[in-house]
Amino acid sequence: MKRLALFAVILAGVLFAATASEFPRLGDPDSAPSRHLSPAYIHGSKPQTATPNFVTAVLADYRGFDTMFETAVVFLAGMSCFFILRVLRRRGIAEVYYYRHRPTGVVLAMLTPRRISPRSSCFERIDADWTPQDMVVETMCLFMVPFIQVFALYVIAHGHYSPGGGFQGGVLLAASFILVGLSRDLRTVESLLTEKTAILAAAAGVCLYAGTGLLALFFGGNFLDYGAFGPFFGAAVPAARSMGILIVEIGVALTVMATLVTIYKLLSSRGTVEEGL
Amino acid sequence: MHELLTEFANKFHYYGYFAIMMIGLYAMIAKTNLLKKCIGLGIFQTAIMLFYVSIGAKEGAGIPILDPAVGTADPAAYANPLPQVLMLTAIVVSVATLGVALALVQNIHRDHGTIEEDEILKGLRGK
Amino acid sequence: MILEIKIAMLVLVMVCAVASITIKDLLGAAVVFGTYSFMMCLLWTSMAAVDVAFTEATIGAGISTVLMIAAVFRTTRRTKD
Numbered sequence: 275m276k277r278l279a280l281f282a283v284i285l286a287g288v289l290f291a292a293t294a295s296e297f298p299r300l301g302d303p304d305s306a307p308s309r310h311l312s313p314a315y316i317h318g319s320k321p322q323t324a325t326p327n328f329v330t331a332v333l334a335d336y337r338g339f340d341t342m343f344e345t346a347v348v349f350l351a352g353m354s355c356f357f358i359l360r361v362l363r364r365r366g367i368a369e370v371y372y373y374r375h376r377p378t379g380v381v382l383a384m385l386t387p388r389r390i391s392p393r394s395s396c397f398e399r400i401d402a403d404w405t406p407q408d409m410v411v412e413t414m415c416l417f418m419v420p421f422i423q424v425f426a427l428y429v430i431a432h433g434h435y436s437p438g439g440g441f442q443g444g445v446l447l448a449a450s451f452i453l454v455g456l457s458r459d460l461r462t463v464e465s466l467l468t469e470k471t472a473i474l475a476a477a478a479g480v481c482l483y484a485g486t487g488l489l490a491l492f493f494g495g496n497f498l499d500y501g502a503f504g505p506f507f508g509a510a511v512p513a514a515r516s517m518g519i520l521i522v523e524i525g526v527a528l529t530v531m532a533t534l535v536t537i538y539k540l541l542s543s544r545g546t547v548e549e550g551l
Numbered sequence: 552m553h554e555l556l557t558e559f560a561n562k563f564h565y566y567g568y569f570a571i572m573m574i575g576l577y578a579m580i581a582k583t584n585l586l587k588k589c590i591g592l593g594i595f596q597t598a599i600m601l602f603y604v605s606i607g608a609k610e611g612a613g614i615p616i617l618d619p620a621v622g623t624a625d626p627a628a629y630a631n632p633l634p635q636v637l638m639l640t641a642i643v644v645s646v647a648t649l650g651v652a653l654a655l656v657q658n659i660h661r662d663h664g665t666i667e668e669d670e671i672l673k674g675l676r677g678k
Numbered sequence: 679m680i681l682e683i684k685i686a687m688l689v690l691v692m693v694c695a696v697a698s699i700t701i702k703d704l705l706g707a708a709v710v711f712g713t714y715s716f717m718m719c720l721l722w723t724s725m726a727a728v729d730v731a732f733t734e735a736t737i738g739a740g741i742s743t744v745l746m747i748a749a750v751f752r753t754t755r756r757t758k759d
Binding site: 275276279280282283284286287290291294295297298299300301302303304305307308311312313315316317319320326327328329332333337340341344347348350351352354355358359435436437441530533534537540541544545 | 558561
Binding site: 563564567570571574575577578582583584586587589590591593594597600601604605607608609612613614615616630635638639642643646649650653656657660665666667 | 684685691692696698704708714715721725733734745749750752757
């Protein structure tokens with residue numbers, strides 16, 4: 275089977291390589307993809323949308339329809355993970371809950387969960403594979419989290435002028451939550467961003483994007499034509515389009531953050547969202 | 552001979568991208584571990600993105616952000632933004648797909664106890 | 679960018695790809711996949727595609743590696759293949 279696969283793969287590779295003579299040479303400025311549409315985007319981006327970053331202008335304004343459905347695909351992937359993995363109780367395994375007495379280090383195993391107030395200093399709930407936490411690592415990771423989040427918000431807001439935008443900022447926000455989950459435990463992340471809030475935030479991001487498009491319809495323009503907002507708010511059309519790009523990037527960032535945190539929570543706990551990595 | 556060498560020097564990166572693509576395809580077909588198949592899927596996807604974005608690269612061009620000193624008179628001064636936009640979408644979709652694939656792998660491990668394809672098939676045929 | 683650097687990065691990308699599908703320890707394979715993503719990000723920066731490089735660095739080398747390590751910890755770690 276492996277020999278056959280190797281032979282087929284080498285044959286396909288040779289066939290692909292034989293077509294390389296048709297492709298443009300390395301770094302050709304006049305290749306076929308650079309001829310008709312992309313000079314129009316490069317010339318028209320600053321005057322029409324007030325966005326110096328051509329990639330953000332094309333992503334959120336000229337090709338905004340694609341990006342809306344891509345946001346919907348990300349939301350759909352989060353929902354699929356939820357429906358595939360989420361179990362309320364692990365099948366066939368008796369649930370045991372471990373509580374550790376902080377002053378002495380004694381661990382109790384119980385069959386029913388007990389409610390512990392967060393400020394109580396006697397008992398804490400631990401995972402089944404708990405090891406003594408290193409205070410230095412935990413403190414430094416938690417210290418870095420606000421800086422990561424501020425940088426993520428900067429990347430979202432500055433996407434018009436520098437590399438960045440909604441996707442990168444949303445992923446950075448999700449990474450800050452995953453850092454909390456890795457340095458503390460999954461229950462801290464669950465208390466910071468509950469499952470219900472995350473799924474509602476993901477849906478809100480998609481609705482924000484589609485809602486902006488529908489609002490443009492009500493104001494008399496086409497679907498996702500941000501220039502139609504201009505006359506009603508007293509702004510020129512390029513400024514209105516720039517503001518429209520910012521609003522949809524915020525929607526995209528919200529959806530991407532909520533979906534990635536949901537997927538991490540479900541994958542690292544085998545669906546129970548009780549004990550993580 | 553000389554034109555064969557210049558042809559190779561102009562197009563060598565395409566051979567590299569096809570080689571990476573074939574490594575990913577081989578991993579998806581021949582490996583029996585499900586996680587190795589997911590890794591092969593990721594390699595295949597990023598090789599295709601490399602191929603796409605490399606068509607939009609121009610020699611001596613800067614990043615596709617407007618530089619006030621250069622202006623928009625000459626589009627050959629900026630890299631082509633259109634393939635980059637399409638591949639941005641592709642990267643985000645690839646991580647969403649990877650999340651769903653890993654969720655399915657965990658379910659298979661829960662039901663069959665193993666993630667090797669031949670052992671799963673043997674267990675299914677034995678029952 | 680200089681041609682020799684581009685050739686070196688392309689060779690390193692191929693080495694990382696072959697290594698990540700050959701290593702029998704799945705945790706090592708996931709980590710080498712993260713390295714592959716980082717080299718891919720460098721390749722795109724050399725082609726002046728900075729938005730794509732930013733996205734690949736955060737998503738590929740950040741989130742994708744973490745998700746794969748989570749999956750490895752919750753299934754098996756060694757593979758015989």
